[in-house]
Amino acid sequence: MTIETSGAAIARPLPAAPHFLFRWATLLMPHTARGPAGGHQPTPTMSNREHLRLIGVPVGSRIRLAEFDAAIDPLQREQLLAYGLSIGHPLEVLQQHPLTVVLCDHVEIALEHVVAGDLWVEKLPSRGRT
């Protein structure tokens, strides 16, 4: 029965223990212009603003997706792209608990924290009231 069919089968590898712990420990730390995996050049269109993991961004922030963490599963990345979460696209953080919820083109997307931790974003200036 078609009950709720959004979402694709995404298998995401669980990182080995030390790496995994490291990643959690660094979750809230800001990075500048490059992910923790190193070697990745920031895309030219990106500004030099601080890159934060989505999981650490306060609710209500307007953000832009800067890059996917190198550790993200390719299928997971494809699924996020399919939801419209593409690099450079503006988003709004609606919630961080129990899951991270972002607004992307008027659609709310809920992400478990392990996934939100793999998204590097940069803050945009907040929108003025109209």
Added chain:
Amino acid sequence: MDLSPPPLSPESPLDHTSMLLVGHPNVGKSVLFHRLTGTYVNVSNYPGTTVEVSRATARFDRAISLLDTPGVLSLPGRSDDERATMRALLNEELRLAVQVGDAKNLRRTLTLTAMLAELGVPMVLALNMSDEAAAHGVAVDHKALGEVLRIPVVPTIATGGSGMQPLIDALAVARAPAPLLHYDDATEAILRSTTAFVEEHAPHPRLASRGLAILFLGGDSEVEDWLQARCGVHYPELLALRSEADGAGSEPLAARLAAERGRAADALSKTVMDQHARARRPMAQRLGQLAVHRLWGWPILLAVLFVVYELVGVFGAETLVGLFEEKLFGEILNPAVTDFFTGAFGQGWFTDLFVGQYGLWTMGMTYALALILPIVTTFFLAFGVLEDSGYFSRLSVIANRMFALLGLNGRAVLPMVLGLGCVTMATLTTRILHTRRERLITTFLMALAIPCSAQLGVVLGLLGGMTFGGTVIWAVTILFVLLFTGWLAGKLVKGRRIPLVTELPPMRLPVLGNVMKKTGGRLKWYLIEVIPLFLLGTFIMFMLDRLGVLPWIIRAGEPLVTGWLGLPPEASAAFVMGFLRRDFGATGLFALSGQLSAEQAVVGMVTLTLFVPCIASMMMIIKEQGARTAALMLAMIIPTAFLVGGILHQLLRIFW
């Protein structure tokens, strides 16, 4: 069911060609489907898949069979739903497709359009939910969009019926959209050689080779299977082309292909869409956020559960079942049918087969129609309302943490909740889970530790009347077993846990007609899929009884029941009855309640709840998971039930 189109007859060359509705999940496809078709809708599995699709004759043209495909997030397909849709595109005698898109999310809609364009599918784009788009300050210039794509683009509001006639008129001028994708030179080169290969070795009668090549390179498994079957010995060459291309770039090929679809859709949507600033957030959005709020989410959940319980547990399982089972079947139908059989055939095995203790009518049909049907009807109604309201995906968000303990994600909450209604039905709905691992664990946990409403009613009614403390012990034990075995299964079953990523559709007021149609379709499906299982189960019990196997099992079980569980020997029969009907087992146990102490009652009920699921759900498990897995589950469930029961017996003897 054979879904292949009948051979073309000379007088109508387009006899039963199909028209596909495709689109993302939750864009209004099924509402639109019901608008475009008559009342007779066929819900069934798409051939070769476990995915449910609806099919019906088009209201505006009797020669067209309309197929509502499951929602796709993206193509190349990754989920069962996407594979089923791809299968339909490959195999249907496709005349045209209507892509249903969400007008307020044009970018995502166009990502799919871009792929359909490469496949050369003649199509019309219905930009649905234009009311919501307007409310969000989104204005799409559909004329300009139509000009760029070179296909008809029609704004619609499926729920209100607006845009239906323009949509139907546009079908006549459906055509393949202008291609949107331009890859970099290296990717184009590989695409060209793959396309040429497909063209030479496996041309599709309707779909463009370039589109198939893109899907193949992107790793779509349906297209892979299709090409493999057509290319035969040449298939390895195709695989070699792909792996060569995959190694060439800095990013995997599939990612490069996906990125271009995103880019093209982004660029086009920017040119034809206007976003007005919006002063405040729509009410529905705020309500939706409350439903997943870390604090407010819980009282809302309790309120929803309470209403569902009142509808299903009280109105369905008590009022309706009382009316059907006791009055209609118990007092009118069953005596009449019994009289007929004894009158016509006398006493004997043939009469017994239909109206005896394990009779196909008195047991099988009565169970399926008088007991389960009212419960699943009310359940499907509640289910449809929650589904249409957008609450379900929020429920999976709230439940996610608990299910993470079980190695699952929040999506598994749906079958589990349904299991409290009827485990047989719920086993079928594990299909909504995305991986085999999730389906396996969920099915197992339901078979073990989720009491169905029939059983729950008896347990709560009778045990609750006898001992409140005992009821609490029963509930805590079952919950503990559920969590513990779930945790264990999560560790033991191969494969990884999949984190939850889900869209939260806006909270909406459900549309009654839509809910009724979905409920009707599902009930029909229940009658077709589940009733035969009840009959088969009853027949097996009848044979076992005739052959003297049942009495033998009852006698063989007695020492275990008396010695290990400390129950009277007659309780053995209750366990065997429990296999036939879960509530019968419980009722059988309570027929002994004069002889049972409170402790014995609790131990008996706990063991019975965990003990084998009813025979119909067992048949369903065999159907869904295969006989081997089902046997393995039984081999784990029976000892677990007795083990837990025995330990509880020892503990309660000391502490209670």
